[in-house]
Amino acid sequence: MDIITHIIDFILHIDKHLLEIVNDYKTWTYLILFLIIFVETGVVVMPFLPGDSLLFAAGMLAAQPNELNIGLMILILLVAAVGGDSLNYAIGKRFGMRLTQFKLFGKQVIKDEQIQKTHSFYEKYGSKTIVIARFVPIVRTLAPFVGGIGKMNYGTFITYNIIGGFLWVVGITLAGYFLGNIPIVRDNFSKVVLLIIAVSILPIVFEVAKEKFKKKKEA
Numbered sequence: 001m002d003i004i005t006h007i008i009d010f011i012l013h014i015d016k017h018l019l020e021i022v023n024d025y026k027t028w029t030y031l032i033l034f035l036i037i038f039v040e041t042g043v044v045v046m047p048f049l050p051g052d053s054l055l056f057a058a059g060m061l062a063a064q065p066n067e068l069n070i071g072l073m074i075l076i077l078l079v080a081a082v083g084g085d086s087l088n089y090a091i092g093k094r095f096g097m098r099l100t101q102f103k104l105f106g107k108q109v110i111k112d113e114q115i116q117k118t119h120s121f122y123e124k125y126g127s128k129t130i131v132i133a134r135f136v137p138i139v140r141t142l143a144p145f146v147g148g149i150g151k152m153n154y155g156t157f158i159t160y161n162i163i164g165g166f167l168w169v170v171g172i173t174l175a176g177y178f179l180g181n182i183p184i185v186r187d188n189f190s191k192v193v194l195l196i197i198a199v200s201i202l203p204i205v206f207e208v209a210k211e212k213f214k215k216k217k218e219a
Helices: 002-012 014-042 052-062 070-101 112-135 139-149 154-179 189-218
Strands: none
Touching: 014 052, 014 070, 014 139, 052 070, 052 154, 052 189, 070 139, 070 154, 112 139, 112 154, 139 154
16 A cells, blocks of 8 residues: 555656656756656556656756756667667567466456457557557556557557657647746646646547447347
């Protein structure tokens, strides 16, 4: 329970935590940010790590006088995002559904319904799922894994991986860079994070609602 509490606190107050990291580790902050994004996108059992909010907060901090450079940060985070998805694809292709039975603290980390939702995204959007999933928490981590399980052509995968990674990293990081220091955004950052999360999960909510409506109609 303490782990979950710490994760929630980190996500909601990620701006303050990142500021502490920058003050304590200076340019090593780039490596820390790289590792968080790489693990969040590349390790299929880590979908709960912050993604969108981290990028926004990192962009916001880069706009302030400190050790961070926005151009270098975007480049490093882009490499992390593309590399993470590529690793996740390879894991899915190599180990497949065996990993879906992995348990942490006695609980199944990758739930069957999460895999099913990701399959639904593929059925609707095809290969473009790799791009769209970048902006959807959990699906973002599972999409390349499921693509690997389904033996998606790697040339197709890496193309959409790079496009999606570029749009995700550049778009959200620059949004934080240009909007993060507006007083109303800076002073209500935890609410902004909740808004980012809410907007990110809207596609999942929409798909679930549509599926329920469809089943109800068929019944």
